[in-house]
Amino acid sequence: VRPQLTNPQDLHVLFRKQFELCQVKQGETIACLSDLSTRLEYVQAAFSVARIMGADIYEMRTSAVPSWTRVGVETVGACKGTVEALKAADLLLCFHVPLFTRWLKQVRDAGTRGLMIVDHPDDLAAHMSTPAVKKATIYGSQRLRAAKTMRITNDSG
Numbered sequence: 001v002r003p004q005l006t007n008p009q010d011l012h013v014l015f016r017k018q019f020e021l022c023q024v025k026q027g028e029t030i031a032c033l034s035d036l037s038t039r040l041e042y043v044q045a046a047f048s049v050a051r052i053m054g055a056d057i058y059e060m061r062t063s064a065v066p067s068w069t070r071v072g073v074e075t076v077g078a079c080k081g082t083v084e085a086l087k088a089a090d091l092l093l094c095f096h097v098p099l100f101t102r103w104l105k106q107v108r109d110a111g112t113r114g115l116m117i118v119d120h121p122d123d124l125a126a127h128m129s130t131p132a133v134k135k136a137t138i139y140g141s142q143r144l145r146a147a148k149t150m151r152i153t154n155d156s157g
Contacts, residue, residue, distance in 0.1 A: 002120060004120070004121050004122060005122050006124070008041055010121075010125065011042065011045040011121060011124075012045050012048055012049060014045070014121075014124050014125055016049045016052075016053075017128060018117075018128070018129075019049050019050070019053060021129055021134060022115055024050070024053050024090075024091060025053075025054075026054030026055065027056070028090035029055070029056045029057070029058075029088065029089045029090050030046070030056070030057040030058075030089060030090065030091045030093060031058060031059075031060060031085065031086050031089035031091070031093070032047075032057065032059040032095065033060050033061075033075070033086070033093065033095060033096070033098070034059055034060070034061045034095045034096070035062050035063070035064060035066075035075065035095065036061075037065050037096070038061075038095040039095070041121075042095055043059055046093055047059075055090075060076065062076055062079075066096050066098070067096075067097060070097075071097055071099045071101075072099070072100040072101055074101055075096065075098070075101070075103075076103055077101060077103035082103075083103045083106055083107065086103070086107045086112060087106065090112065091112065091115065092107060092112050092114045092115070093115050094114065094115070094116045094117070095117055097116065097118060098114075098116065099116075
């Protein structure tokens with residue numbers, strides 16, 4: 001087990017910074033999607049910060065535990081009503097790996113913003129994004145979307 005160097009009380013600060021980057025506003029609804037391996041302190045920090053920022057928040061917990069080695073697991077896609085609830089949220093905090101699932105595409109297509117939080121607390125602190133990184137990422141995404149062709153090279157040619 002990896003020791004945690006980040007003070008557990010600092011999670012509140014990290015979640016506040018992340019919610020500000022996600023432009024969480026008063027009256028928005030945040031859905032937390034957790035599983036049996038989710039760190040309880042992450043859900044608690046999200047609840048606390050959402051309340052302070054005036055957002056509504058709830059937790060939906062699934063019994064499936066996807067991981068980096070098992071992507072595409074339909075954690076909520078098979079459960080009645082869950083996708084509809086997530087589509088109605090303004091922001092989805094996913095505390096496991098939802099990548100390559102049909103339900104995530106449906107939720108994102110409905111306009112719900114998404115944030116995946118799966119890292120160790122020390123990594124959350126060390127890799128916290130900045131407004132400049134977000135701006136550069138959005139710019140790169142727009143440029144890629146507008147491209148007609150792409151050439152990828154490496155040192156081998």
